[in-house]
Amino acid sequence: MIQTEGITKSFGSLQVLKGIDLTIRKSEIVSIVGPSGAGKTTLLQIIGTLDKQDSGRLIINDTETSRLNEKELADFRNRNIGFVFQFHQLLPEFTALENVMIPALIAKEKTSVAEKKAREILDYLKLSDRISHKPAELSGGEKQRVAVARALINNPTVILADEPSGSLDTQNKEELHALFFDLRDQFSQTFVIVTHDEQLAADTDRIIHIKDGIVLK
Numbered sequence: 001m002i003q004t005e006g007i008t009k010s011f012g013s014l015q016v017l018k019g020i021d022l023t024i025r026k027s028e029i030v031s032i033v034g035p036s037g038a039g040k041t042t043l044l045q046i047i048g049t050l051d052k053q054d055s056g057r058l059i060i061n062d063t064e065t066s067r068l069n070e071k072e073l074a075d076f077r078n079r080n081i082g083f084v085f086q087f088h089q090l091l092p093e094f095t096a097l098e099n100v101m102i103p104a105l106i107a108k109e110k111t112s113v114a115e116k117k118a119r120e121i122l123d124y125l126k127l128s129d130r131i132s133h134k135p136a137e138l139s140g141g142e143k144q145r146v147a148v149a150r151a152l153i154n155n156p157t158v159i160l161a162d163e164p165s166g167s168l169d170t171q172n173k174e175e176l177h178a179l180f181f182d183l184r185d186q187f188s189q190t191f192v193i194v195t196h197d198e199q200l201a202a203d204t205d206r207i208i209h210i211k212d213g214i215v216l217k
Helices: 040-047 070-080 096-106 111-124 140-152 170-187 198-203
Strands: 002-011 014-024 029-033 055-060 081-085 158-162 190-194 206-211
Touching: 002 040, 014 040, 029 040, 029 170, 029 198, 040 055, 040 158, 040 190, 070 081, 081 140, 096 111, 096 140, 111 140, 140 158, 140 170, 158 170, 170 190, 170 198
Parallel strands: 029 190, 029 206, 081 158, 158 190
Antiparallel strands: 002 014, 002 055
């Protein structure tokens, strides 16, 4: 499903990743943990094709991403990878429905089809009564569920989450964690989650520990 081979990454003279070898199986929920500065978010951005490694290979669904040009890579990312960030990254001028539709529209889905899909996902996430609300009118938990809906709309094979519950209170945090497992069970998605939340990490199928740019064995 996801394979990294010898991934390295430096920023100037600072080497952040020092040869990362990982295999993540389909429908697995994996957490990546480690101290601040260990390279967790950098690795997640590389897996998400938002950044490029200096050396090594990234293979997702039998596709080696370095062989794709920029246009092909953007299309691959849009169709195969969903993202959930700590602060949701919703566009404030758009409604919940419109925010969720955006990745489908980028994929050139018909507006009517994108809207139908978005409504179905928001209904599944118990947000059907909030579709016309803009982010400022939503609670923290609601905003994060809208972000999850946006990540799901193109039915990606993998969802990458960077501290997804970091800004949530205890109840919303627990609900979000449960949602990830429900989605995996319903739709067979793979989740890779960077987190400092010990409870979330303990609940995942596997914990990957990173320290000083290497995976601890």
